[in-house]
Amino acid sequence: MRVIFTCGGTAGHINPALALAKGLQERKPGAKVLFVGAAGDSMESHLVPQAGFPLKQVNVNSFRRKLSAEGLKHNLMAARNIFRSRRQAAAILNDFQPDLVVGTGGFASYPAVREAARRGIPTAIHESNAIPGLTTKRLASHVDRVMLGIADANTAAGYPHPDRVVVTGTPVRPGFYARTRKEARTALGLRDDKPLVLSCWGSLGAVEMNRRMVDFLALCAKDGCPFHHIHGTGKWYYDDTVHALREKGVELSRFPALDVRAYIDDMALCMAAADVVLCRAGASTISELIALAKPAVLVPSPNVTGDHQTKNARVLADAGGAVLLPEGECAPQRLYGEVRHLLDAPEERKTMGEAVAKLAPPDATELILDTLLTLVR
Numbered sequence: 001m002r003v004i005f006t007c008g009g010t011a012g013h014i015n016p017a018l019a020l021a022k023g024l025q026e027r028k029p030g031a032k033v034l035f036v037g038a039a040g041d042s043m044e045s046h047l048v049p050q051a052g053f054p055l056k057q058v059n060v061n062s063f064r065r066k067l068s069a070e071g072l073k074h075n076l077m078a079a080r081n082i083f084r085s086r087r088q089a090a091a092i093l094n095d096f097q098p099d100l101v102v103g104t105g106g107f108a109s110y111p112a113v114r115e116a117a118r119r120g121i122p123t124a125i126h127e128s129n130a131i132p133g134l135t136t137k138r139l140a141s142h143v144d145r146v147m148l149g150i151a152d153a154n155t156a157a158g159y160p161h162p163d164r165v166v167v168t169g170t171p172v173r174p175g176f177y178a179r180t181r182k183e184a185r186t187a188l189g190l191r192d193d194k195p196l197v198l199s200c201w202g203s204l205g206a207v208e209m210n211r212r213m214v215d216f217l218a219l220c221a222k223d224g225c226p227f228h229h230i231h232g233t234g235k236w237y238y239d240d241t242v243h244a245l246r247e248k249g250v251e252l253s254r255f256p257a258l259d260v261r262a263y264i265d266d267m268a269l270c271m272a273a274a275d276v277v278l279c280r281a282g283a284s285t286i287s288e289l290i291a292l293a294k295p296a297v298l299v300p301s302p303n304v305t306g307d308h309q310t311k312n313a314r315v316l317a318d319a320g321g322a323v324l325l326p327e328g329e330c331a332p333q334r335l336y337g338e339v340r341h342l343l344d345a346p347e348e349r350k351t352m353g354e355a356v357a358k359l360a361p362p363d364a365t366e367l368i369l370d371t372l373l374t375l376v377r
Contacts, residue, residue, distance in 0.1 A: 001028055001376065004092075004101045004116070006036040008044045008108025011203070012128055012284040016149075017104040018051045019171035023365045024372075034096050036089070038108035058088040058111050085111040093119065100376050102126070103139065105283075110135050117142040122375040126368065128170045128283030130311045132159070144375050147368055149287055150315055150359050166371060169364030170287035175268035177291070184273035194257065195343050196228040198270050199278035202301070203263070205234015206280075208327065209299065214244040215332035217258055221250045225257040227343055230270050238262035275349065276342050278335070281313035289316070290360050295352035297323045297338050299330050321356030 003024060005017040014037075021033045037044030039057040048055040060082075089111035093101075101116035103109030103125040117123045117139075127136045128149040140146055141160040149170035159165050179187065190196065199216075201209040210233050220229060233241045241260060245252065252258055264270055271277060271288060277296040279285050282304075289296050298316065300309035316322035323338055342349055361367050 001031045001100075002034075002096060002098045003031060003372075004034050004036055004096060004098045004112055005104065006101065006109040006112040007104040007106050008037040008042055009106035010282075011043065011047070012282055013105035013109070014044050014047050015173065015284060016126060016128065016171045016287075017102070018047065018053070019173065019365055020102070020104070020368055020372075021053055022051075023171070023369055027369060027373075032096075034092075034098070036092060036108070036112045038106075042108070044108065056092050058085040058092070058108070060085040060108055060111055086115065089115040093121070100124070100372060102372060103135070103143075104128075105133060105135060107135055110138060113139050114142060117144075124372055124375060126168070126170070128287065129308045130315045131306065131308055133306070133308070145371055147371060149283060149364075150290065150312065167360065168367045168371060169290065169360030169362075170283065171365040171368065172284075172288050172291045173268060176271065176288055179269065179272045181273055181275075184269050187269055188273055190228060190273065194226065194228050195275040196230065196270075196273050197276050197278065197339055197343075198230050198264075198274035200232035200264055200267070201299070202234065202280050202282070205232070205237045206301070207237060209330075210234070210237045210241050211244070212330060212332045212335065214241060214248065216336050217245060217260070218248040218250050219332060219336045220258065221255050225255055226340075227275075228257045228259070230259045230261065230264065230274075232261050232264040235262045276339055278339070281309040281316075283312065286312050286316065287360070287364070289322070290356055291362075291364075293353035293357035295322065295342060295349045295356070297325055297335065297342075299325050299327050299335075302327050315359065316356055319355045319359055321352050321359065 005021050007013040007017045024031050033053055035048045035053050035055045037055055037057055039059045093115055098121060100122045101113055103113040105128060113123050113125060123143040124145040124147060125136055125139050125143050126147040130150050146159055146165045147168040151167045199213060213231055252260055271292055271294060274294060277289060277294050279296060281298045281300040298313040300313045313324045317324035
């Protein structure tokens with residue numbers, strides 16, 4: 001069995017594909033896997049080889065919506081690369097001869113999936129967000145199966161072939177299932193009964209939310225630190241955040257309950273231990289919250305295409321599994337009040353966790369692999 005996984009752009013597109021590729025080889029030890037991504041110094045050019053999989057690249061670019069001189073130049077290059085990437089994808093398919101081609105998102109996944117569908121090779125795409133991205137929209141009418149990470153009752157009806165749509169959830173890294181809350185707290189060295197709040201505004205951080213978290217942490221310190229708090233600033237904002245806290249009289253060495261880090265490299269452990277999570281609403285984060293059934297206060301990034309993070313967050317909020325707080329309304333005092341309310345209401349947190357867990361099947365990797373193998377058979 002020979003399978004191409006094609007993806008790119010962000011970890012939210014790449015990590016699910018890596019989880020599926022590993023799961024496929026565990027289930028089918030003789031399976032051959034090839035990844036196809038965008039040429040250049042793309043994220044997939046680092047993550048895929050690190051995971052031990054071969055990678056072929058095609059010259060493909062996204063289109064920019066701003067019609068500045070630079071944007072027009074970029075779009076002309078993207079248009080030229082459409083034809084170039086088609087030839088490259090055809091050559092890759094000729095050489096590898098796949099039995100199945102799977103796209104997990106990002107513009108880099110379009111050429112190989114579209115060419116495979118044109119040849120009648122079984123194809124599938126996975127959409128992690130609550131609404132389809134441009135690549136998913138362009139491929140949905142051509143592929144054999146559309147798999148959704150999260151969905152409400154009306155989602156399938158928005159696709160050209162609802163009968164080809166299945167809600168599978170989004171694969172998360174195995175480490176997210178490794179420990180219970182109690183085991184994770186022990187591993188983090190938390191010996192008391194104080195709850196734990198986890199906050200992170202993307203792997204690189206967010207300057208505006210870090211400014212607000214300075215005031216949030218200062219409120220916590222003034223309140224006697226009634227909870228533990230792990231906050232990831234992002235590597236670019238750590239020094240500024242610590243300096244700003246110091247100016248407000250919060251010397252972190254005097255407040256051991258406040259754990260401010262440049263990067264949270266043990267996210268699975270911290271999220272498993274957390275009682276409330278404060279975060280953006282990207283596809284990967286949403287899938288991790290669902291997998292661990294964690295109540296959250298979601299502050300979607302206002303700077304993403306199509307405002308898809310707000311739509312992701314709304315699905316969780318409408319189900320009763322999260323608090324949706326737009327960035328423009330996220331004053332530090334209000335955010336602190338929301339957190340204190342949730343920490344003081346364990347039954348409400350339990351209900352929220354149960355609600356969020358119902359938004360996707362519990363074992364996305366196995367369900368997706370079942371779906372894919374059915375296509376091949």
